Amino acid sequence: MGAFFRPAPNTPPAQYLRAIANLVDNPRIGQPMTDDGLRRYVIPRIPFSIVYRVTEDHIEIVHIWDQRSDPAKLGLQEEAAAYT
Secondary structure, three states, X not given: OOOOOOOOOOOHHHHHHHHHHHHHHOOXXXXXXXXXXXXXXXXXXXXXEEEEEEOOOXXXXXXXXXXOOOHHHHOOHHHHHHOO
């Protein structure tokens, strides 16, 4: 985000940045969703989750999911049932 933009502490952009920093420090902090390595990290204080996968050398963010929406829209039918 750089020196020119610093989000207010409790706004969604600040929460996203904190959540991503948490994932960098603790890649396995999220709840496992699938056998192929997808995980879900609930972003505190806002109704969003980060769906991601940890590989050997990076974290791949697959989706920022609005938890108020239908879990089936993630395309993970089996796993969606667990989050309804």
